[in-house]
Amino acid sequence: MNCMSRYRPHHVLREERADGTVLLRSGYDLGPVAERTGDWLHRWAEEAPDRVFLAERHGAGWRELTYLETLQQVRALAAALLGRGMGPETPIMVLSGNGVDHGLLALAGQYAGIPVVPLAEQYSLIHGAHGRLRHAMELIGPAMAYTVDADHYAEALALDVFDGVEVVASRPGSSGATPFSDLLKGDGSADVDAAFAALTPESVVKILMTSGSTSSPKGVMTTHRMMCANQAMIADSLPFLRQRPPRIVDWLPWNHVFGGSHNFNMMLANGGSLYIDDGKPVKGLFDRTVENLGMISGTMLFNVPVGFSMLLDALKCDGDLRRTVLGDLDMLFYAGASLPQEVWAGYEQLTLETCGAVPLMTSSWGLTETAPATMLQQEPTDRSGVVGVPMTGVTAKLVPEDDGRYEVRVKGPNIMPGYFRAPEKTAEAFDDEGYFITGDAMSFLVPEDPNKGMKFEGRISEDFKLTSGTWVRAGQLRLDVLACLAPLAQDVVITGADRDEIGVMIFPNMAVLEGEGFDPADRDGAVTDPRLLSEIHRCLAERALSVSGSSSRIARAMVLSEPPSMPEGEMTAKGNLNFRKVLSRRADLLERLYAPEDPCVTRI
Structure with missing residues (x-):
């Protein structure tokens, strides 16, 4: 059993410019980088020819x-x-x-x-x-x-x-x-x-489509250098990858950079084994995930927060599953959103009970354009939501905002050369120093100590002003509200642009609603169940006790009965909400949210 993660302590070099811009880079050197992904394949075909690389379900077993x-x-x-x-x-x-x-x-x-x-x-x-x-x-x-x-x-x-x-x-x-x-x-x-x-390392061998949550999807040209350098960076940060072959059971889709480049290449680069999970953390498919996880003991566990939440409930009820899934872990890794702290604590407790130690519980930050991993929390922390420090070979350029946050720009061998057949979009994506403009905001967990890592603060483009002129940092507020409403909410849309108060439109977790006996009946697009609205009110009212000011206080909420529509553009294939499309398509519900009285709206 190997529950104790082996990690590399943070070592950050910080440079501050006169205008307040901060440059961060790793104090470690970038390790050896393969020239082509095929070099990995040749290496392991020679060194471990009979080791399983790729597998999928076939009948009662695996191909x-x-x-x-x-x-x-x-x-x-x-x-x-x-x-x-x-x-x-x-x-x-x-x-x-x-x-x-x-x-x-x-x-x-x-x-x-x-x-x-x-x-x-x-x-x-x-x-x-x-x-x-x-x-x-x-x-x-x-x-x-x-x-x-x-x-x-x-x-x-x-x-x-x-x-x-x-x-x-x-x-x-x-x-x-x-x-x-x-x-x-x-x-x-x-x-x-x-x-x-x-x-050559510059050969473009993969084109990944962006989510299209703010514009038409763009094709991110992905080179051998990007993918190979990114795996060297990851292994530099996580030494256990080079100490024994990793093994994962993973559902994350390959059209997305997390599953298709980060996880797939991590197995290939390190002589690992990837067992394809044909389930998903959604109703009707999650039982298959549980079955697959119960068949193969992995050394790492990757998922999105809702998947970890669903799996935690299953693990609590099944000792055999718990020993198979948790008993040999080096790392538990979440991405896509912040993991609710109670879910984090649940895994800490279960892994400690199961094998006597807690694996590295962590997250990372990056985008399709960055191959993706660019920052990583590579040493243990006691909280969710920290995305860590720049990885080897990367320089992060932090441009100060007026509220203590920084706009993040990055440069390194993992950054794309550009968008496919879109030279104007490519030119707009880089600043005059060649840094890729991510559009994401971050803050230091401890301002005077960059080694404590950084916290993701949302997309700058999601911010808006109330009629009072107060800025609302909608990206981070959304994450906070999701954590507050877990597990009732699948996702939320923060509202209030050019209005007096902040509101929230909630897409409910239908599996939870059904399990708890809530009535999903609706009135013209909004759920009416008074017991559900009362529970939403309780959660948001408790949160209100710990926040101050109109920039973070949720004043009203509505639970939507119709899930986000991909055909209508409300949801991308990656599961991300297109907030503007949701608000425009459901403009009538937005008006009801701010009406003086509506039985589907709870006031906090």
């Missing part, structure tokens, strides 16, 4: 691929792609979610220098989201599109944007798609070794 099998199949796929005349100008669009064949094709593209573009599967499977699919197809102009099941994706594949695009499917069905097995036969005429040798 497992070893490192040697992975290298052989990746080279065969690369040959088939090269034999079709494909290269840097002929990207591959991946429509379906995580799977072994998806992983093999992605690695084959990276091996041969062919950009692979993984899309959220919802773009293809939800009719109303086909506009996002069309936008991505027209922007990228792929030569090939892959899906695991062509019949399941038939409606999307019938769109005219797929005219002239070769469709490949693991299960082609009656579609006429090229069987994935045909690509595995390779092509003897292709010089795979020459293509691999021609790659």
Whole structure:
């Protein structure tokens, strides 16, 4: 059993400029960086040929691929792609979610220098989201599109944007798609070794679409250097990655940089094993996650806060599951939002009871454009919400705001070269010193000691003013309110721009509502259950006792009955809310929230 994490203490160098700008960088040097992701694959195929790299559920067990099998199949796929005349100008669009064949094709593209573009599967499977699919197809102009099941994706594949695009499917069905097995036969005429040798660290081999929460999704050009440097940075911060092969059971989607670059490459770079969890932390699929986690004991546990909250309840009820999931952990890692402190405390208690020590419980900060990890809390802390310090090779430029926060800009080998076919957007993304402008705000946990780490304070663009002229830092306030309302709220929208008071529109956690017996009946879009509204009032009233001033006090709340709509643009494929779209689409509910009297509004 290995519950005690091995970590590297923070060592931050700080430089202050006359204008108040602060530069932060790690005092440690960046470790060795591979030139190409294929170098990792070659290394582990030689050093650990029989170790499982990639696995997915198959019947009652797992379909497992070893490192040697992975290298052989990746080279065969690369040959088939090269034999079709494909290269840097002929990207591959991946429509379906995580799977072994998806992983093999992605690695084959990276091996041969062919950009692979993984899309959220919802773009293809939800009719109303086909506009996002069309936008991505027209922007990228792929030569090939892959899906695991062509019949399941038939409606999307019938769109005219797929005219002239070769469709490949693991299960082609009656579609006429090229069987994935045909690509595995390779092509003897292709010089795979020459293509691999021609790659450079600057080769663009992945294009990740941004969430599109504030504008049309952009394609982030991702290079070998970005991905390889980022893994060196992570391993510099987390020495245990180099001390034993990591192993994870993970559902996080590969169209997102967290699951598809951070976690996938972490296993590949360190000779680890990735077991694909085909469940999710949502009703109807979470039982599958619990089943998968109970089959494989991981050394690290990754999830979003709602997933950790759901899993905590399951662990409390099942001793065998608890020993399998927690008994060999080096690290518990959350991202996407701040982990509620009571959930944090719950895991501390369970891991201590299960194996006598608490693993490194931590989070990181980064964006799609930063590959992603740029800051990391790499030493133990006693609280949630801390994103840590700059990682090796990164310089963080902190531009002071007028309220003690800083706008964060970053430079390093993990930063993108630009957006795909969008030179104007690329130019806007960097300042005159070459720092990437993230748009995020942070503050020091302890202003006089940068080694204590930084706290995420939300997106600057989300801030607004009340009619009094008081600024509301909506991003951080949203995180605070989510923690206050856990587990009742799935997400919230902070309101009050150009109004007298701050309000909150709440998207409820329907699984919790059903479990607690709340009535989801609604009145024109808002939940009416007086018992639920009373509980919301109690939570927010207790919070009000510990805050002061109109900039942070929630004065009114409404629980929405309709979940955020992806077809209508209220929610991105990554699960992020488009706050502006929610407020504009539900303008009538916003007016009711501020009406003198409405039975669906609770006043605090």
